[in-house]
Amino acid sequence: xxxxxxxxIQHVTKAFPGVVALNDVSFQVHxxxxxxxxxxxxxxxxxxxxxxxxxxxxxxxxxxxxxxGELLKLEGSAIHKAAEKGIAIVYQELTLVPGMTVGExxxxxxxxxxxxxxxxxxxxxxxxxxxxxxxxxVHPQDVxxxxxxxxxxxxxxxxxxxxxxxxxxxxxxxSALSEAEVTQLMEILGTLKEHGVTCIYITHKLExxxxxxxxxxxxxxxxxxxTQPTKSLTSEKLVQYMVGREMKERFPKxxxxxxxxxxxxxxxxxxxxDKGNEVLKGVSFNLRKGEILGIAGLxxxxxxxxxxxxxxxxxxITKGSMKLYGQEIKIENGNSAMKHGISLVPEDRKRHGxxxxxxxxxxxxxxxxxxxxxxxxxxQDAELAxxxxxxxxxxxxxxxxxxxxxxxxxxxxxxxxxxxxxMSGPKILIMDDPTRGIDVGAKFEIYKLMNELAxxxxxxxxxxxxxxxxxxxxxxxMVMCHGSSNGTLEIAEATQERIMTLATGIx
Amino acid sequence: xxxxxxxxxxxxxxxxxxxxIALVAIWGVFAxxxxxxxxxxxxxxxxxxxxxxxxxxxxxMVLVMVTGGxxxxxxxxxxxxxxxxxxFQRDVWFKLIPNEPILSAVLTVFVSMLVxxxxxxxxxxxxxxxxxxxxxxxxxxxxxxNGGILLATGGQxxxxxxxxxxxxxxxxxxxxxxxxxxxxVVAFLILxxxxxxxxxxxxxxxxxxxxxxxxxxxxxxxxxxxxxxxVNKYNGVQVPVLLLxxxxxxxxxxxxxxxxxxxxxxxxxxxxxxxxxxxxxxKQLFLVFTLMGLLSGIGGVVLASYVxxxxxxxxxxxxxxxIASCVLGGTSTLGGSGTIFGALVGALIMASLxxxxxxxxxxxxxxxxxxxxxxxxxxxxxxxxxxxxx
Numbered sequence: 001x002x003x004x005x006x007x008x009i010q011h012v013t014k015a016f017p018g019v020v021a022l023n024d025v026s027f028q029v030h031x032x033x034x035x036x037x038x039x040x041x042x043x044x045x046x047x048x049x050x051x052x053x054x055x056x057x058x059x060x061x062x063x064x065x066x067x068x069g070e071l072l073k074l075e076g077s078a079i080h081k082a083a084e085k086g087i088a089i090v091y092q093e094l095t096l097v098p099g100m101t102v103g104e105x106x107x108x109x110x111x112x113x114x115x116x117x118x119x120x121x122x123x124x125x126x127x128x129x130x131x132x133x134x135x136x137x138v139h140p141q142d143v144x145x146x147x148x149x150x151x152x153x154x155x156x157x158x159x160x161x162x163x164x165x166x167x168x169x170x171x172x173x174x175s176a177l178s179e180a181e182v183t184q185l186m187e188i189l190g191t192l193k194e195h196g197v198t199c200i201y202i203t204h205k206l207e208x209x210x211x212x213x214x215x216x217x218x219x220x221x222x223x224x225x226x227t228q229p230t231k232s233l234t235s236e237k238l239v240q241y242m243v244g245r246e247m248k249e250r251f252p253k254x255x256x257x258x259x260x261x262x263x264x265x266x267x268x269x270x271x272x273x274d275k276g277n278e279v280l281k282g283v284s285f286n287l288r289k290g291e292i293l294g295i296a297g298l299x300x301x302x303x304x305x306x307x308x309x310x311x312x313x314x315x316x317i318t319k320g321s322m323k324l325y326g327q328e329i330k331i332e333n334g335n336s337a338m339k340h341g342i343s344l345v346p347e348d349r350k351r352h353g354x355x356x357x358x359x360x361x362x363x364x365x366x367x368x369x370x371x372x373x374x375x376x377x378x379x380q381d382a383e384l385a386x387x388x389x390x391x392x393x394x395x396x397x398x399x400x401x402x403x404x405x406x407x408x409x410x411x412x413x414x415x416x417x418x419x420x421x422x423m424s425g426p427k428i429l430i431m432d433d434p435t436r437g438i439d440v441g442a443k444f445e446i447y448k449l450m451n452e453l454a455x456x457x458x459x460x461x462x463x464x465x466x467x468x469x470x471x472x473x474x475x476x477x478m479v480m481c482h483g484s485s486n487g488t489l490e491i492a493e494a495t496q497e498r499i500m501t502l503a504t505g506i507x
Numbered sequence: 508x509x510x511x512x513x514x515x516x517x518x519x520x521x522x523x524x525x526x527x528i529a530l531v532a533i534w535g536v537f538a539x540x541x542x543x544x545x546x547x548x549x550x551x552x553x554x555x556x557x558x559x560x561x562x563x564x565x566x567x568m569v570l571v572m573v574t575g576g577x578x579x580x581x582x583x584x585x586x587x588x589x590x591x592x593x594x595f596q597r598d599v600w601f602k603l604i605p606n607e608p609i610l611s612a613v614l615t616v617f618v619s620m621l622v623x624x625x626x627x628x629x630x631x632x633x634x635x636x637x638x639x640x641x642x643x644x645x646x647x648x649x650x651x652x653n654g655g656i657l658l659a660t661g662g663q664x665x666x667x668x669x670x671x672x673x674x675x676x677x678x679x680x681x682x683x684x685x686x687x688x689x690x691x692v693v694a695f696l697i698l699x700x701x702x703x704x705x706x707x708x709x710x711x712x713x714x715x716x717x718x719x720x721x722x723x724x725x726x727x728x729x730x731x732x733x734x735x736x737x738v739n740k741y742n743g744v745q746v747p748v749l750l751l752x753x754x755x756x757x758x759x760x761x762x763x764x765x766x767x768x769x770x771x772x773x774x775x776x777x778x779x780x781x782x783x784x785x786x787x788x789x790k791q792l793f794l795v796f797t798l799m800g801l802l803s804g805i806g807g808v809v810l811a812s813y814v815x816x817x818x819x820x821x822x823x824x825x826x827x828x829x830i831a832s833c834v835l836g837g838t839s840t841l842g843g844s845g846t847i848f849g850a851l852v853g854a855l856i857m858a859s860l861x862x863x864x865x866x867x868x869x870x871x872x873x874x875x876x877x878x879x880x881x882x883x884x885x886x887x888x889x890x891x892x893x894x895x896x897x
Contacts, residue, residue, distance in 0.1 A: 311783075313782065313783060333785070333787075334782065334783050334784065334785040335785035335786075335787065337785075338785050344783065346783055351777075351779055351780075352779050352780055352783050353780055353783075354777065354780055355772075355773055355776035355777040355780050355781070355843070356776070356777065357776050357843050357844060358772065358773070358776050358843075362769065362772075362773075366769070366773055366780075366781070366784045366786075367784035367785050367786075369766045369769060369770075370766070373765065373766045375765075376765065377764055377765065378764055378765060378766065378769065380706075380764070381706065381709075384706070384710050385710070388710060399713070400712055400713060401712075402712065420784070
């Protein structure tokens with residue numbers, strides 16, 4: 001066994017019902033290096049990280065992982081065991097308690113106790129020691145919610161280090177950071193390396209691999225494409241490795257001729273309604289009748305924020321305008337969007353799309369009750385008849401419309417959400433990642449449905465994290481990067497490489 | 508159908524009917540202990556009359572809780588309204604229109620409902636539009652109303668026992684009218700069953716076997732007729748019970764057959780999904796809390812008429828009875844589910860415990876302990892069945 005290898009992953013395969021997330025993955029991470037992990041959304045990075053951190057215990061996957069030359073067997077409540085062994089993850093969503101101080105957070109769950117009470121002096125002096133050692137620029141008694149995202153992340157890193165982490169996994173640590181904070185993070189990672197801590201670094205921003213990593217492993221469709229020293233790579237090569245595959249017949253071909261432009265978005269800016277920072281920084285595009293416009297972009301590029309803003313349920317538009325049929329429109333909320341004929345199938349169907357405990361019928365009719373209802377009464381016959389029509393048209397597989405939405409499979413739940421919005425008779429249907437987490441067969445049905453809708457003259461805006469899906473379904477593709485539109489490609493000229501180039505902002 | 512499926516179906520049904528089973532069990536225990544005294548017509552009549560004030564509050568509370576809210580002020584609001592009603596009876600109408608008992612009663616009812624609604628609107632506004640949590644707003648409301656009661660009564664007890672006004676909570680219908688009402692209700696139940704079956708058949712839904720529907724309808728019809736027969740043996744159908752039944756039917760209809768009701772359940776079920784479905788959440792919450800105020804106002808009228816006085820202790824603790832009734836009746840404390848019917852059965856359970864324990868001469872202190880235990884045990888059982896049916 002090579003002494004220099006801290007982590008040796010051998011032939012790891014992890015399958016979920018309907019999809020193989022990791023397929024015979026093998027690579028090695030060397031002691032003290034910063035190892036980049038790279039791949040499109042859905043390539044298997046998160047699954048791999050979840051295995052390493054113990055979220056998926058040892059007996060739920062095939063293959064072996066050797067850690068310091070020993071077989072890594074995380075079982076049962078494995079999450080804690082991974083941390084004990086020195087593998088720590090800094091998650092994308094920070095896992096700190098906002099109302100507590102940095103010191104309290106770092107010692108949460110392992111507070112030093114002296115005669116029945118917590119020894120706060122020890123907490124804060126130890127915290128200070130860790131912070132000093134790694135040059136982390138936070139104060140032990142700062143309250144976490146008052147810190148910026150960058151400093152929260154430092155706290156998170158300090159927390160991992162306080163548990164004697166030997167391997168630190170950073171999952172897209174820079175997606176919410178400003179440029180200055182990114183630089184600071186890079187310096188911290190340099191310090192960690194000097195201290196002999198190994199890092200696995202996941203990011204969508206390709207330039208960061210070249211700034212910081214020693215070697216890079218590229219995953220695609222759950223397989224390792226290559227592991228190489230970063231020096232031997234270029235960003236063009238990296239993009240090729242990430243996307244280089246052939247398109248299979250996954251997408252039904254539509255037969256449509258998009259018409260005139262009906263909707264225009266002109267250079268809009270918008271702020272996060274809670275935090276007040278600018279999330280959209282100049283987005284422009286137009287939409288033709290009966291067209292499917294794909295919106296591509298990495299996570300955090302502002303795709304979802306864009307469509308929610310258009311739908312009137314995100315921040316106020318601070319600059320720029322929207323025109324529908326040449327008329328400028330203002331959309332105050334979802335209700336006024338619907339009145340303008342704009343509907344939105346939200347990204348997270350369970351959180352935003354469905355009322356899981358209610359029946360399919362009630363879910364479908366909810367935004368459309370105005371049609372069936374007078375002040376005194378909902379015409380439940382009409383409601384039922386109309387809902388049945390859509391349920392049949394979309395072939396929702398269910399014993400009855402009266403069963404709760406939570407009893408359906410993901411694909412059928414998504415059809416319920418789509419039915420609900422189709423019933424409102426939209427001219428523009430926004431679909432935010434419409435096939436996320438549903439199986440291949442259901443995906444195909446949804447693609448067919450999208451084609452049919454477009455042929456009927458409905459214009460569709462489709463966000464997708466899956467590049468192939470964007471390429472397979474769209475007439476044109478607008479690519480977003482860092483909150484602005486970075487170009488619109490006609491389908492004929494669009495390639496995965498070009499989209500990735502625009503999305504990562506290297507061009 | 509295999510056995511596990513059968514078991515699941517059984518569990519699902521038992522969950523629905525568990526509350527009714529609990530009620531019957533409680534009645535059975537009391538009947539045995541009191542050697543049948545519990546089922547004397549007079550006791551049954553009083554039992555139902557006793558639950559009416561809590562009943563009105565519980566009817567409104569279901570909708571509030573369904574949206575994910577809570578209203579701690581309803582007891583004191585009903586109490587405050589009862590005091591106002593007494594004051595108007597004694598100091599205003601008696602001076603202006605001394606010989607018009609019916610008119611003065613009507614005017615009192617109107618003023619009471621108005622006071623309740625206005626206070627409800629105030630709390631609704633602060634909750635819905637100023638986004639202060641309902642718990643805080645209504646806790647504050649409880650204090651404010653407590654002060655209001657002391658101010659209005661000046662610490663004294665005010666009589667509210669004028670003949671017209673007393674009829675509201677102490678009146679009885681003539682036996683023949685009671686029978687006619689009972690038969691109308693039964694006819695309505697039967698019609699409803701056929702209408703339901705027709706709709707289901709029309710849209711190809713799974714129809715329960717005819718005998719099952721028939722049995723169910725027969726069961727409820729029998730219940731109504733037995734009830735009329737029993738109370739007729741005492742004084743007749745109680746006016747406040749009739750008022751509560753009408754109110755419950757109206758609110759129940761609203762909750763299932765109008766947009767207002769649907770939106771309330773949608774907001775409680777998933778606020779974000781409701782918002783993205785174009786529902787004006789603030790407006791809907793405002794309406795729900797306002798309706799709660801109106802129902803508290805009606806509860807206050809019945810309270811004043813029932814007790815015959817407006818007192819400083821009026822309505823004390825009723826909010827807790829109302830919340831307990833809803834929870835017993837299956838309303839989720841997290842919002843999204845709950846029925847008016849369930850809450851009324853819950854209120855009936857609370858009242859049944861009350862009268863039963865009183866008949867047994869259990870000390871008031873132990874009555875509280877037992878009622879508290881019943882509430883918690885009921886929820887434990889409910890949680891258990893919910894878990895095992897998943």
